[in-house]
Amino acid sequence: MSLEYIYVTRHGFRSNWVVNPTTGDYTGFVRSPTGHPADPALTSHGVSQSQELAAHLVRRSTGPGRGAHAIPVPVERIYSSPYYRCLQTIQPFVHEASKDDQPGSVGSREQAPPPWWAVRCDPGLVDWFGPAPFEQPQPAPLQLLHSKFFPWIDLSYTDSGIVPLRNGESMAQLHARRP
Incomplete structure (x- = not known):
């Protein structure tokens, strides 16, 4: 089966942060649930x-009213940035998708493969930061995100292997990245 559609979305509107360009110290205006100032939660x-x-x-079928139409194909797999705001953005969809998923007859939950709606977090799906003399912010560890906030993260997913440079990248380095 060939890939026909990819839905790409950015995270919802988030709280802001600032960075001291000399020291690389990040400060958030609202405390982040993960404790990382550059990983804020969504605003209301x-x-x-x-x-x-x-x-x-x-949405699965056409209906009356403005904008009521079916999406071209249903979502089959979810990939996300490991930042809190990105996972928080997809959380309502995962909640709805998991309601429709009926558990199979596989043994224990630990032995069952992750459901289709389990989110695969990839370190290559993060913010682009230009070069800096300090290390750029990182998301919280997946284990923490999974255990405290998002139990539907697929911890068995093997990521793409693409990891941005810790001190940021030039535009040329960003374009040259390959898995």
Whole structure:
């Protein structure tokens, strides 16, 4: 089967942060759930956007009203940046998708393969930072995100192997990255 559609979305509206360009110290305006200032949660507007995204992605049939139409194909797999705001953006969709998924007759949950809606986090799907004399921010560890916030992260996923340079990249380095 060939790939026909890819839905790409950016995270919902988030809280802001600032960075001291000399020291590389990041400061958030609102405390991040992960404790990383450059990994803030969504604002209330961003949460509304994530709910709208979920409503759009679960829409399956045409109906009356403006904009009521089926999405071309259902979502089969979810990949996400490991940043909190990105996972928070897809959370309402995962919640809706998991309601429709009926458990199979495989033995224990630990032995069963992850469901299609389990989110595969990839370190290559992160913000682009230009070169800097300091290390750029990193998302919280997947184990922490999985255990404290998002139990539907697929910890068995083997990532793409693409990892941005810790001190950022030039535009040429970004374009030259290959798995």
